[in-house]
Amino acid sequence: MISSKKEMKSIWFFVGLMLTVIGVIIFLTGIYYWLMPAHTQTVLEHLYPDIWWGAIMAIVGAIFLYNSLKWQKSKKSA
Amino acid sequence: MQAIGLTGVDWLIILIYFVFVLSIGFYLKRYTKSDEDFFLAGRKNSSWVAGLAFLSANLGALELLGMTGNTFKYGMYVAHFYWVGAIPAMLFLAIYMMPFYYSSRIKSIPGYLKLRFDEKTRVLNGIAFGIMTVLVSGINLYAMALVLHTFLGWHWDVSMWASAATVAVYVTLSGLMSAIFTEIIQFFLIWFGLFLVTVLGIVEIGSLQEIFNRIPEAYSALWSTSSDPSQNGMMVTWAGIVMGLGFVLSFGYWTTDFLVVQRAFSAKDMRSARMAPIIASFFKMAMPFIVIIGGLIALVLSRDPSSGFSLLMDGDKINYDSALPMLIARYYPTGLVGLGVTALLAGFMAGQAGNISAFNTVWTYDIYHSVIKKDASSAHLLWMGRVATIGGILLSVVTAYWAKSMPTIMDYMQAIFSWVNAPLFATMLLGMFVKWITPNGAFWGLLAGMGSSFTLFLAVKYDWISKSLITLSDVTSDMAANFWRAWWAWLICFVVTIVISWFTRKKPEEELIGLVKGLTRETAGKPVPMLQKPEFWAVISLIVLIALNIYFW
Numbered sequence: 001m002i003s004s005k006k007e008m009k010s011i012w013f014f015v016g017l018m019l020t021v022i023g024v025i026i027f028l029t030g031i032y033y034w035l036m037p038a039h040t041q042t043v044l045e046h047l048y049p050d051i052w053w054g055a056i057m058a059i060v061g062a063i064f065l066y067n068s069l070k071w072q073k074s075k076k077s078a
Numbered sequence: 079m080q081a082i083g084l085t086g087v088d089w090l091i092i093l094i095y096f097v098f099v100l101s102i103g104f105y106l107k108r109y110t111k112s113d114e115d116f117f118l119a120g121r122k123n124s125s126w127v128a129g130l131a132f133l134s135a136n137l138g139a140l141e142l143l144g145m146t147g148n149t150f151k152y153g154m155y156v157a158h159f160y161w162v163g164a165i166p167a168m169l170f171l172a173i174y175m176m177p178f179y180y181s182s183r184i185k186s187i188p189g190y191l192k193l194r195f196d197e198k199t200r201v202l203n204g205i206a207f208g209i210m211t212v213l214v215s216g217i218n219l220y221a222m223a224l225v226l227h228t229f230l231g232w233h234w235d236v237s238m239w240a241s242a243a244t245v246a247v248y249v250t251l252s253g254l255m256s257a258i259f260t261e262i263i264q265f266f267l268i269w270f271g272l273f274l275v276t277v278l279g280i281v282e283i284g285s286l287q288e289i290f291n292r293i294p295e296a297y298s299a300l301w302s303t304s305s306d307p308s309q310n311g312m313m314v315t316w317a318g319i320v321m322g323l324g325f326v327l328s329f330g331y332w333t334t335d336f337l338v339v340q341r342a343f344s345a346k347d348m349r350s351a352r353m354a355p356i357i358a359s360f361f362k363m364a365m366p367f368i369v370i371i372g373g374l375i376a377l378v379l380s381r382d383p384s385s386g387f388s389l390l391m392d393g394d395k396i397n398y399d400s401a402l403p404m405l406i407a408r409y410y411p412t413g414l415v416g417l418g419v420t421a422l423l424a425g426f427m428a429g430q431a432g433n434i435s436a437f438n439t440v441w442t443y444d445i446y447h448s449v450i451k452k453d454a455s456s457a458h459l460l461w462m463g464r465v466a467t468i469g470g471i472l473l474s475v476v477t478a479y480w481a482k483s484m485p486t487i488m489d490y491m492q493a494i495f496s497w498v499n500a501p502l503f504a505t506m507l508l509g510m511f512v513k514w515i516t517p518n519g520a521f522w523g524l525l526a527g528m529g530s531s532f533t534l535f536l537a538v539k540y541d542w543i544s545k546s547l548i549t550l551s552d553v554t555s556d557m558a559a560n561f562w563r564a565w566w567a568w569l570i571c572f573v574v575t576i577v578i579s580w581f582t583r584k585k586p587e588e589e590l591i592g593l594v595k596g597l598t599r600e601t602a603g604k605p606v607p608m609l610q611k612p613e614f615w616a617v618i619s620l621i622v623l624i625a626l627n628i629y630f631w
Contacts, residue, residue: 011127019266021094022420025090042410050411
């Protein structure tokens, strides 16, 4: 695995970071437009896809982040 | 007409992506010390990293837009590109070909041709591959700028130069390693950015079954209309699909195109290298749930006047590539639009990086090191790899401007693939499995195959011969002609290689050990549990493939 080089972060860390950051932004944007509805309308907007899809993305990203940090920590202590 | 409008949040997400990939390039530079780090990512990747990169190198945004648009045009038959047109070849690569590739420690596909045959065959393929990657990379760059201009209203030059410069920076800094990192990030962005279109489309229409109920059988069937070309949207018979797409084009691409195979070479050991295409095969089979279902959703909505959905028009012609962007515009609110556009951008840039990282390897090892500077040190090759990256990007930009001034160049894209890959597959197949194939047989066979493919393309394009002559059917389409042209190019290369090999000098058998089946001792390797065996997962993949084909028959 790429991450086996000393001190190098795993690819999964970067995947997790990216998904978490973007997921949180989409989730918060969804919350904002839920509280203050926008003028522009999309089909099925009443399902609030930005809120739940952003949340799913952030959770998946957090799992990747947690696992990669845990893996790195266990490697250091080994 | 601008189809998608962006807000500040959407721009923020796009900006984060650009900053992120550039930062990865700078971060990885400190770990790129040798030519092997730069060109083969240090050969330290796990099967999952190599497998996802293997798939992602092929998963460009042009493919996503094009295949969704093709589904709108041809229907369910486009799924053949993802199933019978990909999976058997990927499994064949993993089970039968990868052992020869990986154990010979080659750094590129032309490198194998040098060991198995001779220098001239290697250089011929190296030059052809180099030209193909630069052309494809440039045409992709042009197409990306065109898409961004059409759908987002972005300035043509700015979007082209910004993405080319970004790719140049991160590939120059750490080569294949950063290309693989960004490809895997792109994989996740594509799934998160585009799969929601399918989910919302199914919710709007009612169910997956309802989508199939609302389109004609010619568009919804996978095989049941393939005996008569007039009964399916692609106007092709099962023979064209199986022999042209399923055998030649698919095996030619997935087993010999260095762009994808290079990712498997970066694996840490033989088992990981063999598992890489198998892992990729499962995700490849899942891709139709974005592109094919997305295209069918667009088709259903466009046939329903009350939906208010239609594709963009270029004059009086339908712009099929607009299917996916128009669905994004229909379903995605602020924030998600930024994610969808970032997924497309990531696809474009990762595709560009994939082509350039394959080009710099083949240029450096198979042309520069092989012909120009045979005594180059590792440090010198690393330097040359970086120079070749910048050179390749600049050539791509020149090609992009050339394509802009001559739009018909897009027509040559398919020809380029069957010109290089289809005959090469015949050469590799014979080289790996028949020990008496000679270097001269391989060289002249490859040259004949490449020449015949290109000649057939020109002959059909300029009406020197009828298209039905090569498709063996009165009812035909451009896609069917592509499949059949690949088949003929493969056959010509195959026959010429065998015939010339009968009359020319063979290589001594001791020089072919490790390169040819039958002369290579089968190494048992250390025993692993069943669940870790590539063969086990290849069988599972094959079962899933058969089940999907039966379900959508």
